[in-house]
Amino acid sequence: MVRNYQIMINNSSGFVLNTGEVSIRRAIEQSELPYQAIHFLSPQDLTEKLSRMRPCDQTVPLIGGGDGTIRSCAMALMDKDIPFGILPMGTMNLLAHDLGLSTNLEDALSAYARPHTQTLTIDVGMVNNQxxxxxxxxxxxxxxxxxxxxxxxxxxxxxxxxxxxxxxxxxxxxxxxxxxxxxxxxxxxxxxxxxxxxxxxxxxxxxxxxxxxxxxxxxxxxxxxxxxxxxxxxxxxxxxxxxxxxxxxxxxxxxxxxxxxxxxxxxxxxxxxxxxxxxxxxxxxxxxxxxxRLRLKLLIPGTSLENTEACT
CATH class of the missing domain: 2.60.200.40 (Tumour Suppressor Smad4)
Structure with missing residues (x-):
């Protein structure tokens, strides 16, 4: 299934600050990824935008940021039953490695542009309701x-x-x-x-x-x-x-x-x-x-599902 993405990127992530919004936007536009819009947002604006989202089969969020950004997005979306994809743009990108996602922007865009993306439901750790x-x-x-x-x-x-x-x-x-x-x-x-x-x-x-x-x-x-x-x-x-x-x-x-x-x-x-x-x-x-257990839905490229045991 080919999806239409809303791309939302943490504008204060280290990757964005080092690479520049113009270069990232160009890489997205030159890729074959189908998208509705590209948003560079502050962490607060990003989570607020996600909190206002409603389930939609045609448009899904694709989040650019590090592990901390993805955690904040999970807090906003995990009770809405809305799956989202990840463009790794952090220092460690631990979740991306667990999921078998490429940490290279062009490769990640290419993977999500393919039609065989799937929804993976993962566990979520909680501490004092965070x-x-x-x-x-x-x-x-x-x-x-x-x-x-x-x-x-x-x-x-x-x-x-x-x-x-x-x-x-x-x-x-x-x-x-x-x-x-x-x-x-x-x-x-x-x-x-x-x-x-x-x-x-x-x-x-x-x-x-x-x-x-x-x-x-x-x-x-x-x-x-x-x-x-x-x-x-x-x-x-x-x-x-x-x-x-x-x-x-x-x-x-x-x-x-x-x-x-x-x-x-x-x-x-x-x-x-x-x-x-x-x-x-x-x-x-x-x-x-x-x-x-099995609380959060993520959108994962088919190649990632094949390359990681986390998705079996």
Missing amino acids: CFLCCAGLGIMPKASRYREKLRKNNDLSLYPKLTAFILEHMNPDHFKSLVIEIPPSKRIRMRTASLVVSNNQFTEQTAPGESRFKKATLQDGQMAIYALKSKGWLEKLIFFSKLGLGGWKSDPLIEEWTCREAIIKAKDDTVLVSLDGEPTEMRTPLKFEIK
Whole structure:
């Protein structure tokens, strides 16, 4: 089925700022993608426009942005039964990798221009009534995201060395948070950790060159996974950090993992900084996590369905 798209792009995404709206518009116009309109919108205007949409068989939204943008769009659309497509324009594009989507704009446009797109229904993670499609993180993850954005705004050319140093520094026990994890029916875990991540479905071990190091085999398993970083010496931390880039981090001795359908995470503070698909957000404690099975409809090119196990 050939669809007619409404293309809506986050005008503040890093890809748009680096590539330029004119070049992106030209790439869309030169592609064979059938579309009704192209909108470059602020994040707020984008979600407001989506919230006013009604189900329509002929025109569907095709969203350009990173994981945080896609999360916000999911919040606006998942109760409307409106599927939407994704043009990956973020830093990590974790959801795109999970779905087997190309992160190259021209290739993504070409894929959606083909007639064999299908609707895929995926699980959605929830924490205190906020959704996440990839993962929610406490500790290093949201702090590093804020620090990265600060460096970007200052056009700091040494962004990656500084970010690496920042992450290694925050693996120091001085930055650990005291948390309690409660997993029904009776599991209760007390810990101090530099980083805790709750993922929508489990990550798989990835060591092949070119593969995302944070990929899932499926987004339809109805399970969350909780990953916590244990405290060890500097050598062990350096080895673990290298595995984040090279692969193998999931089986590292510093990582503890639990799976569940719901969990409560308690902290000493009234509020904690949480990364929701890469977007740092202050949230009140306790954090109540659950997974909504097969809750969100996405539009996926047929080639992506063939290339990823997440869609089986």
